Each structure stands twice: as C-alpha cells, then as structure tokens.
Amino acid sequence: MNTQRTDSMWLDEHHTISLDELIELSGLSIKDLQNLLESGVLIPNNRAEAIWHFNSHYLVSIRALSRLKQDFELEPNAFALTLVFLERIRSLEFELHTLAQLKH
C-alpha cells in the first residue's frame, strides 16, 4: 500500500483550475467548453488575461454535464442550460447540507 501525501486539489470556490485542466479532467471537448463560454454560463475569473482560470468547483458540475451529454445525447441548445441547472442544484444541495448539520 502506498501513502499519498498532499497532491490533492481542492474543488471549491477558493481554488482555480486552468482551461487546459478543465478540458483534460472533464471529458468535454474544446468545442463543448467554447459553447459554455459563449453562452455565458461558464465564466473565467480573469477574463481580461490571456490564460483563463476558473473556480475549481466548476469541475464537479462539468463532469456531471459530460456524463449527461454522453448518456442522454444532449443537444447543443440543452447543453448550456443543463450546466445552469447543475450549478443551481449544487448550490442548493450545499445549503441543505449546511442546514442539516446545524439541525442535528
């Protein structure tokens, strides 16, 4: 058994991920990500700079989007809208999770 130390990446609102990493890790193509960027549902933190970075939490929703695209053969029009709903669900689930912890 090997022991891995600190090479984990935080997936949250406080850490960033590059566009290349998003492509590599999400399973989506550049074209798919361009579609999301053009639709305004995926927003880089540093739009004015040459190399874009995104909050790493996007990776969670975009991986789900990638699975849904593959398993449901999503059309391009439904694609960006699905990410909006996934992000909204992620945010609501986080709030529910926090409230549940406070209530126990």
Add this chain to the structure above:
Amino acid sequence: MKYKDYYQALGVKPTATLDEIKKAYRKLAHQYHPDVSKDPKGEEKFKEVAEAYSTLKDPEKRAAYDELGHYPAGQEFRPPPNWGSQSAGQGFAGGNAQGFSFDDIDLSDLFASFSGDQQQAQRTATAGQDYELSTDISLEDAHAGSTVELNFTVQEQGQPGQGQVKRVPHTFKTRIPKGVTNGQKLLLRGKGGKGFNGGRDGNLYLTINFIPHRLFRVKDHDLLIDLPISPWEAALGATIKVPTLTGAVNLKIPASTSSGQKLRIAKRGLPKKNEEFGDLFAITQIVLPPKLSEQEQALLKQLSEISTFDPRPNFE
C-alpha cells in the same frame, strides 16, 4: 460466467428494433441516471441499463450476444465453441473462446474487450477510468488533519493480446488536509483506474463528509454548541467550563443572559486553508431542574412577588 439478460434489463423483446431499444434506454436513463435520480439504488440500476444498451445498440455486439443463447438471468454458462467468430470477424478478444477460462469474467468485461473495440483499443492511448468515493471523518480529524485509507475496485486491462478487463482491488492512504469543510470535494490525480497504451491514469474524486458530533454542529469553519445554563447562572452571570475540540476553556456568562444568545469563543472552530481558524459559538439555553425543591420553590415565589420584570412587553 453469469448470464445477464440485456433485453430484460431494458424491458424489451429480443426482436426489438434499434429504435425501440433507444426509447427504452432513454426512459430508464431518466428514471435511474445517478445525476438525475434520487433513488438510492439508481446508480446500480443505471449501470445495468447502460451495460445492456452499450451492447444492444451496437449491431455486431448484439449479434454476438444473441449467439450466446438465452439462459435465466444469473445462471452460470459458457459461450459456445468459436463464439463470436460468425458475428464479429475476430470476435472474442482472445481470438478463440475455446480453452479459455470464463470463470472469473463478467459478461460486460467480455463485451468491453470485444472485436473492433479491442483492435482499436490496442492502438489507442486510453485514459484510465475516473472514480468517485466519499469518506467520513470526525470533527477531531478535520481539525487536526488526518490520513484515511481508501479501498475500492478498479478496472485494469489484462495482458496484451488477451484483452480481458480485470477488476483489481485498489488500496492506498491519502492525507486529508486541514481546512476541509463538510461536503468538500478533493481531486486526487492519477488515483483512479490505470490508463491503457500510454494513456493517463484516471482520477479519484473524493467527497469528505463529517460524522455528526455529539456536542458540536458545523457551519462552514465555525462550530456551534448548545450551552445549558441554570436560571441563576443566567441571571447573576457565571464562569462556565465549555468543551472545545482542543480542550475545555472557561467562558464568562454575563449577568442577565437570556436563552438563545450566542457567545463567541474566538479561534476555537475548524482550521481554514489560510492558517486561520473559525470560531466556536456557545448558544445559551436556560434549563430548569426537573423538580424544584421546596426551598427553591419558595425562593422563586419570593422573587416573583418582588420583581416587576415583564418578559412580554410586546404582547401589550
């Protein structure tokens, strides 16, 4: 090898057209897809449905599947001699089903390494599979940082030419860094399934869940604790020993404290990522003894007679 009835999994007849198979798959995918369904068994059911669909939507794989014959679901069986050679050219990835042990093989693995897919896979670099796991840790471990052992099964490609996909146990320890919050997701690169033909190894997505604590509740990096106090401690003020994750501290309760007041104990919450700490909030709850003694009752009656305090002025 156990037989799986793919037609039954999709709820279609063996004579179903491709269109009927697609419609059945979509209906079941809406019902059971793990990103859509809240059914706790949804993921398991969707895997069965997706496995059946991936074989039946491909004419070559479907023909090879039909060539296996039909058995009751779950029954042990062996493919017929030279199985696959009629339906899919090279057929079975081993080239010939004869003399091969099928005892430890899953039917899905057989089709994953089948025919054209296999020839293609032998040439193409393929990334290893990603996995998602969750692990539960105590608040004490979240505070101090901890190491957890992860055990799961990954798919690995067999020897070149054999093409069999094996399921192998994958066990390793990983450090949970200080600063995690409840529900935090971490990416462990390269800790998923092995890549094939020079493809990168898959990744592991780990969700950290906090085990509910008997005393503390969590709000981001802050902790909350209910602090029961007696009516006289609330009225007169007191110094009370309050537990924290790093040992008890003395907390001064000011005189005239009401129920539900939050008293902040700075930096006794969970660590943040920037070396700072959240706070601990003690929430006062005035509690009475289950039964008052005669002397207590007499003193309280005396108090009620001399006090002019109105706790409900807003009711007037």
